[in-house]
Amino acid sequence: MTLFTLHNVSYTYLEGTPFATEALHRLSLSIESGQTTALVGPTKAGKSTLLDLLAGLIQPGEGTFLFEGSPVTDIERLRAKVGIVFQSPEAQIFEETVGKDVSFGPLQKNISVAESRRLVQESLEAVGLPYEDFRTRYTYALSGGQKRRVAIAGVLAMQPDVLLFDEPTAGLDPRGRRELLELIATLKHRMTIIYASSSLADVAELADTIHILDQGQCLFSGSPRDILARAEEIAALDIALPEAAQIALDMRSVFPDLRTDVANLAELEDVLLSASIPDRMETQP
Amino acid sequence: MIQITRNITFGQYINNGSLLTRIDPRTKLFCFIVLTIVVSIIHSFLAFALCLLLCLWMHRLSRLSTAYVLRGFKPFLGFLAFIFVLQTLFYSAPAQHVFWRWGILSLSGEGLLYSATILVRVFFLYYLASLLLFVTSMVDFTDGLEALLSPFQKIGLPVNAFIMVFVVALKFIPLTLAEIERLVKAQAARGVRFDQGNFLQRTRKLAPLLVPLFLNSFKRAEALSTAMEARCYGMHRGWRRSKRRQFSFTRVEAITLIVVCLAGVLALVINGFAPV
Amino acid sequence: MLEVKDVTFHYSREERNASPVLQQINLKIEPGETVAILGQNGSGKSTLAKLLASILRPSSGSILVDGLSTTAHGEALWTIRQHVGIVFQNPDDQLVANTVIDDIAFGPENLGLPRPEIEERVQEALALLQLEAYAHMPIQDLSIGQKQRVAIAGVLAMRPRYLLLDEPTTMISGQTARHLLETVHRLARERSLAVVHITHFMHEVAHFQRAIVMHQGRILFDETPAQLFTRIEELEAVGLDVPLICRLGQRLRERGLTWLPHTLLSSAQLKAAFQQHLAE
Numbered sequence: 066m067t068l069f070t071l072h073n074v075s076y077t078y079l080e081g082t083p084f085a086t087e088a089l090h091r092l093s094l095s096i097e098s099g100q101t102t103a104l105v106g107p108t109k110a111g112k113s114t115l116l117d118l119l120a121g122l123i124q125p126g127e128g129t130f131l132f133e134g135s136p137v138t139d140i141e142r143l144r145a146k147v148g149i150v151f152q153s154p155e156a157q158i159f160e161e162t163v164g165k166d167v168s169f170g171p172l173q174k175n176i177s178v179a180e181s182r183r184l185v186q187e188s189l190e191a192v193g194l195p196y197e198d199f200r201t202r203y204t205y206a207l208s209g210g211q212k213r214r215v216a217i218a219g220v221l222a223m224q225p226d227v228l229l230f231d232e233p234t235a236g237l238d239p240r241g242r243r244e245l246l247e248l249i250a251t252l253k254h255r256m257t258i259i260y261a262s263s264s265l266a267d268v269a270e271l272a273d274t275i276h277i278l279d280q281g282q283c284l285f286s287g288s289p290r291d292i293l294a295r296a297e298e299i300a301a302l303d304i305a306l307p308e309a310a311q312i313a314l315d316m317r318s319v320f321p322d323l324r325t326d327v328a329n330l331a332e333l334e335d336v337l338l339s340a341s342i343p344d345r346m347e348t349q350p
Numbered sequence: 351m352i353q354i355t356r357n358i359t360f361g362q363y364i365n366n367g368s369l370l371t372r373i374d375p376r377t378k379l380f381c382f383i384v385l386t387i388v389v390s391i392i393h394s395f396l397a398f399a400l401c402l403l404l405c406l407w408m409h410r411l412s413r414l415s416t417a418y419v420l421r422g423f424k425p426f427l428g429f430l431a432f433i434f435v436l437q438t439l440f441y442s443a444p445a446q447h448v449f450w451r452w453g454i455l456s457l458s459g460e461g462l463l464y465s466a467t468i469l470v471r472v473f474f475l476y477y478l479a480s481l482l483l484f485v486t487s488m489v490d491f492t493d494g495l496e497a498l499l500s501p502f503q504k505i506g507l508p509v510n511a512f513i514m515v516f517v518v519a520l521k522f523i524p525l526t527l528a529e530i531e532r533l534v535k536a537q538a539a540r541g542v543r544f545d546q547g548n549f550l551q552r553t554r555k556l557a558p559l560l561v562p563l564f565l566n567s568f569k570r571a572e573a574l575s576t577a578m579e580a581r582c583y584g585m586h587r588g589w590r591r592s593k594r595r596q597f598s599f600t601r602v603e604a605i606t607l608i609v610v611c612l613a614g615v616l617a618l619v620i621n622g623f624a625p626v
Numbered sequence: 627m628l629e630v631k632d633v634t635f636h637y638s639r640e641e642r643n644a645s646p647v648l649q650q651i652n653l654k655i656e657p658g659e660t661v662a663i664l665g666q667n668g669s670g671k672s673t674l675a676k677l678l679a680s681i682l683r684p685s686s687g688s689i690l691v692d693g694l695s696t697t698a699h700g701e702a703l704w705t706i707r708q709h710v711g712i713v714f715q716n717p718d719d720q721l722v723a724n725t726v727i728d729d730i731a732f733g734p735e736n737l738g739l740p741r742p743e744i745e746e747r748v749q750e751a752l753a754l755l756q757l758e759a760y761a762h763m764p765i766q767d768l769s770i771g772q773k774q775r776v777a778i779a780g781v782l783a784m785r786p787r788y789l790l791l792d793e794p795t796t797m798i799s800g801q802t803a804r805h806l807l808e809t810v811h812r813l814a815r816e817r818s819l820a821v822v823h824i825t826h827f828m829h830e831v832a833h834f835q836r837a838i839v840m841h842q843g844r845i846l847f848d849e850t851p852a853q854l855f856t857r858i859e860e861l862e863a864v865g866l867d868v869p870l871i872c873r874l875g876q877r878l879r880e881r882g883l884t885w886l887p888h889t890l891l892s893s894a895q896l897k898a899a900f901q902q903h904l905a906e
Contacts, residue, residue, distance in 0.1 A: 173541035240865035577720035
């Protein structure tokens with residue numbers, strides 16, 4: 066089912082003032098449910114604005130925006146179904162203890178205390194923070210990575226069908242990044258995931274569909290392979306490529322027709338070997 | 351959700367290249383002070399009329415859209431009307447032309463005149479302040495202020511430090527507004543409905559924003575002060591900053607000063623001699 | 627020379643019982659050297675940078691900047707701060723003024739320099755970072771990458787001998803980050819500036835003369851990137867990734883391309899190796 070459809074959507078910040086800036090310019094794309102979709106673009110491409118729109122926090126200035134096939138009449142329904150994890154979410158934690166912060170969302174919906182406790186427990190377990198251990202811990206005493214997980218648990222506790230992530234690996238070191246991507250991978254089968262990033266590296270393995278955005282527009286879309294094949298265009302947009310694709314792109318100055326849609330080291334090896342020893346018939350990846 | 355700066359037209363620098371934007375900021379600030387003092391003293395309508403002429407002339411030189419400037423008044427009009435009514439009703443000085451009285455409240459000619467004078471003054475002060483900020487960039491404003499206050503620095507008052515605080519605070523305003531917007535969105539995403547409830551309830555909903563807002567602001571402040579110290583900013587014995595910025599005082603500035611001061615003196619004189 | 631002698635550091639008195647943030651660090655950095663310091667978050671690398679910049683004081687041991695101790699006060703501290711410049715992750719947390727030129731002038735103004743010299747240094751810094759076109763622009767109109775260049779320019783205007791960069795590319799990605807590092811290397815060469823680059827990205831390290839790996843407050847390795855990149859398992863054990871290019875080189879050699887150099891540091895090297903081989 067098509068979850069979101071956008072047609073010629075535009076959005077301007079500070080409209081009507083001399084400081085108006087257009088964040089989305091006649092943007093058109095559609096997002097399917099049950100999949101993991103990535104929105105990739107350089108800074109100021111409009112990714113955050115688009116996520117705000119999908120989460121029901123802003124409304125399009127112009128154009129059509131459909132949720133589950135029809136225009137959004139009940140914004141609360143959209144907000145209830147779509148959860149969003151903002152960039153550096155640990156900056157938005159305001160409760161003293163982990164338990165209190167994660168239960169904030171459910172309690173806003175007037176759920177019973179018992180039910181909310183169950184949700185908090187499930188959410189904390191889902192992000193890898195054991196409930197009994199972390200429930201009473203003080204939020205300010207946690208590490209950055211733990212705080213980030215608490216923030217994600219807080220959103221999961223609202224039981225959304227769709228989960229939006231805005232650059233979730235920003236500021237994390239390689240291990241932290243790997244762990245977070247693993248966490249998101251475990252959530253994939255439970256809900257639709259939409260992931261905004263300025264780097265293709267995070268999403269090339271995770272996403273089913275990738276949309277490339279720039280200056281408020283959707284330039285092109287496709288599967289990770291289709292997108293990686295267009296590595297040259299993407300690098301020109303100042304989007305970071307996965308290491309393997311970047312190396313393949315760099316090597317085009319030696320082998321002009323080298324394939325760049327390489328997903329990992331093994332494929333890159335094969336591609337380089339077959340290019341360097343053309344008489345040896347290697348099977349294409 | 352919250353686009354806070356959307357309806358504020360007061361105090362935004364508009365760089366249209368007009369003469370007023372190019373005049374040295376010390377001159378502009380000084381003229382502003384002179385005119386503010388004059389307007390606060392005079393009560394004769396003839397004197398106000400002269401000031402109005404001066405303002406019209408400055409407005410023409412600024413090449414600003416009148417509609418845009420006056421738009422800044424809109425939020426105030428209700429408040430001003432309220433003040434007008436209150437001042438008139440509670441005018442307690444002895445009056446000759448009293449139309450109506452009830453206890454301490456009264457409606458008199460003198461009262462109306464007095465309130466009208468106050469209103470006119472407010473109008474002038476608001477116009478002068480917003481014109482100053484429209485034609486002076488924040489950099490110019492703070493540099494000019496620092497230059498004008500430098501005699502006080504020489505007698506030991508921490509003027510430079512105060513100006514630095516002001517500059518950094520100005521820099522933080524858009525950052526803090528953006529932060530508030532982010533926090534409001536994060537809360538809305540967690541189910542808080544900011545548009546429901548009465549005034550008290552809505553205000554209470556903002557309370558959870560304060561903790562992360564203050565925490566983040568303090569962190570920022572600490573990081574920035576560390577960075578400033580790393581670039582050798584700091585009070586130690588005998589420390590003095592120099593300035594890259596140089597001011598120019600040309601014929602234009604001289605003429606501006608002369609015109610404004612003359613107009614001010616003239617207004618005061620008229621005020622002294624005129625009956626009303 | 628930057629000298630770190632037996633330095634241990636705790637953040638507060640209460641933490642004295644817990645394991646220290648830095649333990650028994652010994653390090654020397656010569657003028658003109660380019661050094662990368664690598665480590666996971668929490669390895670102590672940022673703390674070390676702050677100690678070198680005299681923002682923090684060691685709990686024990688000493689740090690000498692060209693012979694001056696960082697626990698000094700008054701004039702000596704000011705000299706140290708002039709000689710050691712530091713650039714942080716977030717440009718919004720280091721830029722003070724409204725316009726680019728005013729911010730670059732901030733450092734020289736703090737030094738109380740006469741106006742002509744301030745102007746000279748500002749113009750020099752603008753040229754070094756190719757910011758001439760942006761001189762009078764308000765900083766808030768710039769992109770993050772441009773703001774970082776302004777931050778670096780502001781530090782260079784103080785004519786430091788040592789430039790510390792504390793994870794400067796965290797908020798930048800792709801080409802912009804690459805350009806920033808190229809600029810830094812160029813500056814190191816042109817100005818004989820010692821550069822200490824703190825990061826957790828292995829792929830940024832290839833062009834540095836020295837790579838230091840920190841883990842749990844100690845220095846594990848201090849060698850050239852070429853030597854470091856052979857330690858694949860050891861690096862993974864401390865949460866760092868060896869750049870893909872190294873593993874690619876290894877794998878290609880195993881699969882028959884034995885003419886490739888033993889350790890590949892960058893795709894530029896790979897290109898050069900292929901071009902040379904094809905020419906033969």
